[in-house]
Amino acid sequence: MQWLPPQASTYAGDIDFMFWVILVITGIAFVVVEAALLVFLIRYRHRPGRRAHYTHGNTTAEVIWTAVPAVTMIALGIWSGRVWAEIKDRDRMPTDAFEVAIEAKQFEWTVTYPGPDGVLGTSDDFAVRNQLHVPVNRPVKIHLTAEDVIHSFFVPEFRIKQDAVPGMTIPVWFEATAMGQFEIGCAELCGLGHYRMRGVVTVHADDDLDLWLSAQTADEEAGT
């Protein structure tokens, strides 16, 4: 049995809190309904000579059990909307982020880094397969796309998931709060190798990331 994975991004806690709040609310509803069901089954079980109470309903009861769920649900909706906008609103994404581009294709993630000039989309960009290296405690913005079919970029510890769609470039951001390595999964069925479309995020301290980046650039130059 498994609970939620460890949290390793700034908004993982917000999502988990939302999850627990809903679990509590639905848990109460679940217990109330199932308990009432069981109590009624025992209390009002068939006994010879008994007759059910003849009623067609009660308007007050109907109003109450319409209004209570309605208010709860709308409140949950509004709250969820705020957390959602925080994470996915494209106009509110961090601007000072470390930017990379990821192109998903059957069955690998091609991560393009900005190269020495620090700007994506220039000639010194370099690409690495299945390995995303990012800084800790600094927002990371991914320009996510796909070459062939729909894939979905998923890092459980960061609580981030975003489909990668051919023909679209979708911005995704997160800010890692823990160093170390985390797995990238593909969450959208993308073909027979879907289950093996695994990548790795390595979260570095800033200095380490620079070292890694410059080592890659050096390799590139040596290789060509």
Added chain:
Amino acid sequence: MTTAAGHGQADAGHHGLSFVRKYIFSTDHKIIGIQFLFMSLFFLLVGGLMAMMIRWQLGYPGQPLPGGGGLPETMAPGGVILPEFYNSLVTMHGTFMVFFAIMPLLVGVYANYLIPLKIGAPDMAFPRINMASFWIAFVAGLIMLAGFFVAGGHAAAGWTSYAPLSARPDLSGVHMGQVLWLVSLIVLGLSSILGALNYITTIINMRAPGMHWFRMPLSIWSLFITAILVLLAMPILSGALIMLLFDQTLGTSFFSPPEGGQPLLWQHLFWFFGHPEVYILILPAMGMVSDIIANGSRKPIFGYHSMVYAIAAIAFLGWLVWGHHMFQSGMNPMLGTTFMISTMVIAVPSAIKTFNWLGTLWRGNIRLHTPMLNALAFVSMFVIGGLSGIFMASTPVDIFIHDTYFIVAHIHYVLFGGSLFAIFAAIYFWYPKMFGRMMSERLGKVHFALTFVFYNLTFFPMHFLGMGGHMRRIYDPSEYEFMQGMQGTNTLISIAAFLLLASQAPFMWNFFWSLWKGAKAPDNPWEDNGLEWTVPSPPPHGNFAKTPTVYHGPYEFASPLVTEDYLPQSRPVPGAGGRAAS
């Protein structure tokens, strides 16, 4: 055998009909309903066997499937299920269960069987169209089965067949299988549309005298509104399927971006159909369960009118929530917020229905017969499925649980815990009417208890897998380190799933044994009020010797007007006038 309505032509000379016309190419709605029953139970078994193969691979990844050595090399060399076959299994399990088992079980079987009987009509408005609807569905089923036998294997892009994977044979390795999948569903759509037309027309035009709208049983209300959903939703699916078929075969690119297509267009079209489809798969279950719970509680349904309005509200709101399947699809996130609010709102009518079922039990005189047990399982399991839906309705939580086993758990709590328990309830409840024999209560209760236990052992742990981040449609979870600790849970689920299938043995035995050996069924074994219980079991061709007149609502249990605790709708009682809904 005389009939009241103006379609005597179809019925004329029934007794002289050959076996073929009477039982195979029959225009009798009852025979057609029974044909749908046999067909969809067969497909239910097919879908269930595929689920077992999926569970084998997940429980024991990469080990040869017992008895799987007989499968072709292209599916399971040496019994080891291949990833592409696994994807086909996942796809076809969903497809068969949704389109060829649950949907025809609810709509094909019970709309056909119950509508004329419960509204006091001799048959459907268009008996021949009705017959065509069955045989078209049958052909669709054959086409769907044929996909397993073509080169490249069966469709493998999931039951939702997201493009471009489903549109590009070069990327999926599947061509003919996907084409047959598309053709089969287009054909099935035609069957559904014909059926829906028939149900709507029949309910509007052929209700017996006194069967006012608000004297219709909730089963008929839900089937009526379901038929409207089918009529409006299936053409959208058919249109999308035809576009995808063109992408597959003619080289168009509606859904492939290199040539200007839009992958998200498929998702919008599919879910614009697909979400109403979800309610097509649950509304009739809710309606029949309402009938059975009132019967089992020996008490009028609580809040009949709000039940009807709740069904209508679900049907209406069902058109406004499709985007909640697409929160993470790349659709504008602000659109996601809108769909989240409409999705939150649609939970309300479901809550209303649940509370009204509880209200019906309250101060009842509850008889726990097998249909009632299954109907109660429906309520308690649907609650779990409904509540777990709130998690994914919440957009931020959905970021994490989307496309994980949490979703798989949710859909199975709704479709198995909900729809399938309701279907079992309906089969046990109306079997005596259909076949004139009683099923064994003892075996029925054994079947119920085993199914209830193993069902929960199978599907409840999937919530935990989802919380751990276990993605859907993963052939071998051990490829990911974070999922390796979940193998034990997966194996447990698989064992429970095998036992769940085994638990259906008493049902199958009961079903077939009772056909010949069951006790003869009286006209009204459950002491119910519906019109179908006033005619012999099984009812003769044409149903009613004389068109019945309806005096009461369908749920007059424990009425003070009579000494019995039930009051059939067509039984006149002095002093009962003027109660429209009651």
Added chain:
Amino acid sequence: MRSMFTAVLMASMSVACGGGEGGGGGGADDAATAALGTASVSGTVMFSGTPPSNPAIDMSEEQACRDKHPGAPTDPQVVVNAGRLANVFVRVTSGLPAGATFPRPSAPAVIDQDGCLYHPRVVGVMVGQGLEIRNSDPLLHNIKAVPTVNRGFNISQPQAGMSTTRTFTTPEIMVPLECNVHGWMNAFVGVTEHPFFAVSGADGSFSIAGLPAGTYQLEAWHERFGTRTATVTVADGGTAAVEFTYSAN
């Protein structure tokens, strides 16, 4: 019917044609020799200049494959030894007797996935001849054939020891094979209507046997450097020598 009879006869006489490293044997086996002639063509593919270096492969995430490579694995796009180029697919393009039917080797050509690379990288099959694809790695490979005229396929082998045999129905130079789990894996299958083809070995040599006497056009194909052609005349029992030359630019 006659061709089928011939095929069966030839099959029974033929010697299994292994697809060893380098694939020098191709499909021209002894059976064909007996049927069509005794002439042969043999030669070498030369390479002048400094060959480009092959890209490195980061196999760190597939330890089982990485362990099979003593050094740093590279993608063997250009294999040159002492000025001789391997993995060149050479075939007869014209000069064969009109209307002749060609016996089809009964044994399949073999391509093995080992250490997350294809062995051999270039292989030839005759139309209808089996291509057996094996997996020697304890992990998933998918094999996607991306032909332009033949029917493609996309299948998988999740475990070591699995094997699949596929055939092609139409001549095609070349049918690329790729593995999408390991994007660096590429192989090329030459599909011909006759058995007169060969693939240059590690030493750049190749040989096509069993030809009837005549004058033939030959074509050589390399994945990076394209095609070269040559014309040879050969008599019964004789061996004609031919040389193809590629260069770095």
